[in-house]
Amino acid sequence: MAKRRKTSRTKAKETNWQERVIQIRRVSKVVKGGKKLSFRAIVVVGNENGQVGVGVGKAGDVIGAVKKGVADGKKQLIDVPLTKANSITHLANGASGGAKVIIRPAAPGTGVIAGGAVRTVLELAGVKNILAKQLGSNNPLNNARAAVNALETLRTFGEVAEERGVSIEHLYT
Numbered sequence: 258m259a260k261r262r263k264t265s266r267t268k269a270k271e272t273n274w275q276e277r278v279i280q281i282r283r284v285s286k287v288v289k290g291g292k293k294l295s296f297r298a299i300v301v302v303g304n305e306n307g308q309v310g311v312g313v314g315k316a317g318d319v320i321g322a323v324k325k326g327v328a329d330g331k332k333q334l335i336d337v338p339l340t341k342a343n344s345i346t347h348l349a350n351g352a353s354g355g356a357k358v359i360i361r362p363a364a365p366g367t368g369v370i371a372g373g374a375v376r377t378v379l380e381l382a383g384v385k386n387i388l389a390k391q392l393g394s395n396n397p398l399n400n401a402r403a404a405v406n407a408l409e410t411l412r413t414f415g416e417v418a419e420e421r422g423v424s425i426e427h428l429y430t
Contacts, residue, residue, distance in 0.1 A: 273304050276301070277377050277381060279299040280374075281298050282296070283297075299311070299374075299401065303381025304383070307338070309335060309381050310333035310405070338413040339384065342364070342385075344387055346412065347412075351407025351410065356403040358390070358391055358400060360387060361387065362386070367387070369384065369386075369387055373397060378405060
């Protein structure tokens with residue numbers, strides 16, 4: 258009985274993860290016998306509570322590619338520090354390949370002002386008020402990774418105070 262309870266708890270824990278497919282692309286590899294077709298899926302996984310990851314999966318069928326993408330996304334998870342207004346703590350830049358992303362905190366009620374893959378990453382991270390801009394490439398994979406890169410660089414007020422060796426109250430004055 259104890260084992261059953263344990264598995265149901267882990268399943269309940271896993272159900273709060275959401276996954277969204279950004280792109281499914283048919284790719285081919287030239288081999289001796291001709292072209293071998295497969296599918297590449299770019300998937301964003303998040304719990305809308307400060308954790309998000311981007312994964313890529315390749316398989317012979319779409320469903321298999323999405324499953325591999327979800328598994329890869331869960332391996333790549335990062336923690337995002339959110340404010341009480343469900344925004345980010347400070348302005349941040351991220352880059353991946355030719356894509357650059359700028360994210361800025363916004364006032365409550367602003368919503369998620371972002372486009373494409375960056376919007377998906379921010380929504381699944383649990384950010385509700387933010388301004389974002391994609392610069393450079395419009396490749397969805399690079400833009401999603403650039404958004405994750407920008408979210409990785411975020412620091413909380415507590416971390417900054419600790420690095421400087423001052424109290425948090427001192428930062429606000």
